[in-house]
Amino acid sequence: xxxxTTSPLKEKFLTSFESHESALAQINxxxxxxxKSAIDELDFPTTRxxxxxxxxxxxxxxxxxxxxxxxxxxxxxPFLIPNLNADVVVFVNGFHREDLSAISxxxxxxxxxxxxxxxxxxxxxxxxxxxxxxxxxAYCTSSLQIDVAKNTVVEKPIHILHITTDEKALAQxxxxxxxxxxxxxxxxxxxxxxxxxxxxxxRTLSVSVGENAQLYLDKIQMESDExxxxxxxxxxxxxxxxxxxxxxxxxxxxxxxxxxxxxxxxNIEANLNAIFLPRRKQLVDNHTKVNHRFPNCNSNELxxxxxxDQSTGVFNGKVYVQPDxxxxxxxxxxxxxxxxxxxxxxxxxxxxxxxxxVKCSHGTTxxxxxxxxxxxxxxxxxxxxxxxxxxxxxxxxxxxxxxxNEAVKDYVIGELVNRELLFN
Amino acid sequence: xxxIKNIHAKIEEKEILRGLSLDVKPGEVHAIMGPNGSGKxxxxxxxxxxxxxxxxxxxxxxIGKDVLDMAPEIRAREGMFLAFxxxxxxxxxxxxxxxxxxxxxxxxxxxxxxxxxxxxxxxVAEKSxxxxxxxxxxxxxxxxxxxGGEKKRNEIFQMAMLAPKLAILDETDSGLDIDALxxxxxxxxxxxTPERSFIVITHYQRLLEYIVPDFVHxxxxxxxxxxxxxxxxxxxxxxxxxxxxEEVETANA
Numbered sequence: 001x002x003x004x005t006t007s008p009l010k011e012k013f014l015t016s017f018e019s020h021e022s023a024l025a026q027i028n029x030x031x032x033x034x035x036k037s038a039i040d041e042l043d044f045p046t047t048r049x050x051x052x053x054x055x056x057x058x059x060x061x062x063x064x065x066x067x068x069x070x071x072x073x074x075x076x077x078p079f080l081i082p083n084l085n086a087d088v089v090v091f092v093n094g095f096h097r098e099d100l101s102a103i104s105x106x107x108x109x110x111x112x113x114x115x116x117x118x119x120x121x122x123x124x125x126x127x128x129x130x131x132x133x134x135x136x137x138a139y140c141t142s143s144l145q146i147d148v149a150k151n152t153v154v155e156k157p158i159h160i161l162h163i164t165t166d167e168k169a170l171a172q173x174x175x176x177x178x179x180x181x182x183x184x185x186x187x188x189x190x191x192x193x194x195x196x197x198x199x200x201x202x203r204t205l206s207v208s209v210g211e212n213a214q215l216y217l218d219k220i221q222m223e224s225d226e227x228x229x230x231x232x233x234x235x236x237x238x239x240x241x242x243x244x245x246x247x248x249x250x251x252x253x254x255x256x257x258x259x260x261x262x263x264x265x266x267n268i269e270a271n272l273n274a275i276f277l278p279r280r281k282q283l284v285d286n287h288t289k290v291n292h293r294f295p296n297c298n299s300n301e302l303x304x305x306x307x308x309d310q311s312t313g314v315f316n317g318k319v320y321v322q323p324d325x326x327x328x329x330x331x332x333x334x335x336x337x338x339x340x341x342x343x344x345x346x347x348x349x350x351x352x353x354x355x356x357x358v359k360c361s362h363g364t365t366x367x368x369x370x371x372x373x374x375x376x377x378x379x380x381x382x383x384x385x386x387x388x389x390x391x392x393x394x395x396x397x398x399x400x401x402x403x404x405n406e407a408v409k410d411y412v413i414g415e416l417v418n419r420e421l422l423f424n
Numbered sequence: 425x426x427x428i429k430n431i432h433a434k435i436e437e438k439e440i441l442r443g444l445s446l447d448v449k450p451g452e453v454h455a456i457m458g459p460n461g462s463g464k465x466x467x468x469x470x471x472x473x474x475x476x477x478x479x480x481x482x483x484x485x486x487i488g489k490d491v492l493d494m495a496p497e498i499r500a501r502e503g504m505f506l507a508f509x510x511x512x513x514x515x516x517x518x519x520x521x522x523x524x525x526x527x528x529x530x531x532x533x534x535x536x537x538x539x540x541x542x543x544x545x546x547x548v549a550e551k552s553x554x555x556x557x558x559x560x561x562x563x564x565x566x567x568x569x570x571x572g573g574e575k576k577r578n579e580i581f582q583m584a585m586l587a588p589k590l591a592i593l594d595e596t597d598s599g600l601d602i603d604a605l606x607x608x609x610x611x612x613x614x615x616x617t618p619e620r621s622f623i624v625i626t627h628y629q630r631l632l633e634y635i636v637p638d639f640v641h642x643x644x645x646x647x648x649x650x651x652x653x654x655x656x657x658x659x660x661x662x663x664x665x666x667x668x669x670e671e672v673e674t675a676n677a
Binding site: 370372373375376377378379380381382383384386387390391393394395397398423 | 474495496497500505512515517522523525586
């Protein structure tokens, strides 16, 4: 069979960064060549592609992005989380900046560049090959591996800070985290843009949670209206493992989270919580897949959205319960409030159950703010703005309560209050 | 304090109030009684500023200001308080945060400094005793999972916290057993002052044994058709509303 010719669109997209290849991460040339030939066979998804039905990518594919390694000194203190007391790993435009990072030789933790990806195999396993994934392999800006040794409770959180600084920067970091048997790590990841420069962050995270290990991941997304952010997270959890992710989308013009969790053993607990509060013309798309492959595992998913103005939300939550996964408990809930007639929420829960002794539920609601509650609050003297904010705060409070680290929680609440999205 | 003149109000094209007038002076307690569908709750809703009700005619003056021009929150900040017939459950909003915000906004509106956390808690402790509301309820989400009696006690507790000039009690007695009724009434009586006025809307005379009114008005078909002293309530209890209806129909014939 003949391979498809590169479409003019893709050609335009690619030409702009061929010349910057010297700056790219040193990845095994065979892998890069494989990825480049895969690009030839793929194209950008359209709204006819089921997985991208409500999320347009034209504004990404029509842009001429550049690989921009910014080596200038940047004061990162405004982007640190007060009282978190974390080790910090900094990426600028997708390039790992050791000079800005602060790693304190945590016991049992190693941070290293890598030239190959275990996640590439993972990506190929997925039946829908994804052009963004292939692009980030072929033109990977930085690749980093964080390993936690066996039996280690990492004493400090690790904060991975992604900053974009330059107009039209394409940031394609790939990060692999491995938490070995009976170890524990709290990871925080935040995404920030400086000066509202248009950028596209296509960041891939691959996580392996070992036997009896625990990983807590708080992800804070707060770029500006000009930014595009794509997160591809592939999580593999071994038996007796615990994985919790809180995806907190505070701000950003275009955000797509693709979260895939594979429960590869027994007695695993996976918790997925999220809030998203798009406004203006922002778009937030959460695609999650939870794959129960073995018996006696629990997954809990709670996603809550508050959509204002002309914003768009997408939730697509898939839960697979494979034939062997008896005694599975899988719960999924997506609740949304539309604050404006022009806001739009597209929600689609999907359960595929092939085992017969399981407890699974899913529920989704999309509604307006409770006018009776609003009137009740106003009748006690609260102004319209405060009353609305108090109600939205109440609506997402149960998700915020899942953020166990007080410093992270305070930080996110503060950022929401600053944006007048939350009641103070 | 309050002067309602010839108010006509409708909801969804249906006229409910048809020329209601009422004068309330400082410190007075007025009971509004009437059969179901006479417009009692509509009166409460119009006074509190519910948007679904449209006032088509008439005026309402409160402490010399035009109430109909005020947003519900401004009415509250100016000292009007409505105890709801059906208090709303608001999951996720704690009673304390809600009250702190309400007290804060009312004080700000009246040019007062915000209360310190300590003074606020002191006020909560003092006022929750009035209605025998235990501290647990104060810390829970607004009305969520409260029993009927707890919800009504919470209304009176909020009233005590916000210290209004004019309180409107909309069927606060409905659905209460005798103990809860006594607690609620005692709370209200403790809040009676020579300046504070009350409009007590009720279907039954029972509440008025505990909260003794200065005036009793009978509302029928959207108008006050009879006014009197507290003995009028007893007469209504004894004879029901039919004789009033007949009187009105005869007068109209």
